[in-house]
Amino acid sequence: MISIRGLKKFLGGKLVLEEVNLEVKQGETMVVIGPSGCGKSVLLKHMMGLLKPDAGQIIIYGKDITRMKERELNEMRKKFGMLFQEAALFDSLSVEDNVSFGLREHTNLNGQEIKKIVQEKLRMVGLGDIAGLKPSELSGGMRKRVGLARAIAMDPEIIFYDEPTTGVDPIMGDVINNLILELQDRLNITSVAVTHDMNSAYKIADRIAMLYEGKIVETGDVESIKTTRNPIVKQFIQGVAEGPISV
Amino acid sequence: MKGWFAGSGRGILSGVEHTGRVAIFFGQTLQFGLTARWKWKNIIEQMVNIGVGSLPVIMITGAFMGMVLALQSYYQLHKLAVETGIGALVGLSMARELGPVMTGIMLTARVGAAMAAELGTMKVTEQIDALQALATNPIQYLVVPRFLSCLILAPLLTVYTVFIGVTGGYLIGVKMMGINSAFYLSHTVSLVGPADIMTGLIKAVFFGMIIAIVSCYKGLTTTGGAEGVGKATTGAVVTSSILILIADFFLTIIFKIINM
Ligand SMILES: Nc1ncnc2c1ncn2[C@@H]1O[C@H](COP(=O)(O)OP(=O)(O)OP(=O)(O)O)[C@@H](O)[C@H]1O
Ligand SMILES: [Mg+2]
Numbered sequence: 001m002i003s004i005r006g007l008k009k010f011l012g013g014k015l016v017l018e019e020v021n022l023e024v025k026q027g028e029t030m031v032v033i034g035p036s037g038c039g040k041s042v043l044l045k046h047m048m049g050l051l052k053p054d055a056g057q058i059i060i061y062g063k064d065i066t067r068m069k070e071r072e073l074n075e076m077r078k079k080f081g082m083l084f085q086e087a088a089l090f091d092s093l094s095v096e097d098n099v100s101f102g103l104r105e106h107t108n109l110n111g112q113e114i115k116k117i118v119q120e121k122l123r124m125v126g127l128g129d130i131a132g133l134k135p136s137e138l139s140g141g142m143r144k145r146v147g148l149a150r151a152i153a154m155d156p157e158i159i160f161y162d163e164p165t166t167g168v169d170p171i172m173g174d175v176i177n178n179l180i181l182e183l184q185d186r187l188n189i190t191s192v193a194v195t196h197d198m199n200s201a202y203k204i205a206d207r208i209a210m211l212y213e214g215k216i217v218e219t220g221d222v223e224s225i226k227t228t229r230n231p232i233v234k235q236f237i238q239g240v241a242e243g244p245i246s247v
Numbered sequence: 248m249k250g251w252f253a254g255s256g257r258g259i260l261s262g263v264e265h266t267g268r269v270a271i272f273f274g275q276t277l278q279f280g281l282t283a284r285w286k287w288k289n290i291i292e293q294m295v296n297i298g299v300g301s302l303p304v305i306m307i308t309g310a311f312m313g314m315v316l317a318l319q320s321y322y323q324l325h326k327l328a329v330e331t332g333i334g335a336l337v338g339l340s341m342a343r344e345l346g347p348v349m350t351g352i353m354l355t356a357r358v359g360a361a362m363a364a365e366l367g368t369m370k371v372t373e374q375i376d377a378l379q380a381l382a383t384n385p386i387q388y389l390v391v392p393r394f395l396s397c398l399i400l401a402p403l404l405t406v407y408t409v410f411i412g413v414t415g416g417y418l419i420g421v422k423m424m425g426i427n428s429a430f431y432l433s434h435t436v437s438l439v440g441p442a443d444i445m446t447g448l449i450k451a452v453f454f455g456m457i458i459a460i461v462s463c464y465k466g467l468t469t470t471g472g473a474e475g476v477g478k479a480t481t482g483a484v485v486t487s488s489i490l491i492l493i494a495d496f497f498l499t500i501i502f503k504i505i506n507m
Binding site for chain 2: 048050070074075077078080084086089090092102150
């Protein structure tokens, strides 16, 4: 479904991704973990075609998106949803206009239908009647959830989540975990989620991959990651300061 | 010495590269502007922002420009006893030069800076990425409406500036210096023709394009957080102002050559 091969990227004179290889299967939730600054967000942006790699390929639906022309890429993106780490809401638009952005730009739905979809998506992410507010009037966790509502507004087939539970309270975090699980169960959505939150990772992941120093150092299902012998992965999931990962 | 050559060589290369990128950016804007469906809602929103908000500033600068011009020329022409020519002098200077240039500079300061800052902020807070993730082209969605509204509004506001400037000149010449009103007006009308107005408006169209393209380009290529937004904004104002003055010079030469 998604196949990343030999992905390499220099940013700011630094080799951020050295050689990333990763396969994500249809209907699977792949969680990518890794220390702060290791390039997880950069990896997600490549999958969305927002960054072009210096080498390597990303094959989605059998096509290499790194070599696509913008028009073709945009057709693909209509089937993708992305939640940005800092939500990246359009701050000149209301919550409603943020969530409905894709619907207004790319569908012929009328105002009534769009309003209904917005209400429904906001409810799914646990937000009530805030459609008329501006992003600057929201808390960090609320923005994140509006970002999530915007990401799922067009009923995407593939969703990229950049730290979906960071910055929201534990209860809301679990609401989001359940939502991700539900989207996968009900709609058979394929997702890639980046997170630090190991509880969330264990709950939503079908498989977990760890990114470290520009490479995927281990991939496996939840059980195999929990019982790993790889000292790097072990240190990371246990969250201890001593070990091969220097801090 | 070698270092100096290498340095200036690099400077020229990056200048050429930059110019190339801006040219491509301009080309894409034109392409989207001509081929894509115009989003009237966005364009009108921008026009209201740019136009209505700029009126007071332009009124004040235009009025004082016209008045000071009238004063200065009065002192000079008075010596030659041809002070009734003030009307024509103010009218011609305002229509051909000061009207479009002042409007351009004021729009740069007010509108260009705001556009660069807004798009720059969107860039550094990943809103531009989000726009692309939502399968929307930033040039089409953000730049084209700004470009079109600058293009339309620069000449409209220039007309306004010229009118206010000429009125200011009239007040000084007739009310303050006591020149005969009929003389003043007949001189103005007989010497300031449609061609003079036209050259001013054509200049304004070019200045509008410069402001929109430079400011949007600077905004969309912002890097480095809040500091970067500040740099982009300053850069947009400085570059647009310089380009407006350079363009003004060459357009004046071209109009001279084609006898306009
Ligand atoms: N536009 C850029 N220009 C230069 N360097 C960049 C850019 N974007 C990211 N980087 C660098 O790439 C590295 C990876 O960044 P990235 O945001 O992907 O980290 P991350 O794994 O998502 O971290 P976190 O968990 O803290 O979000 C960082 O060292 C960062 O400095
Ligand atoms: Mg990140």
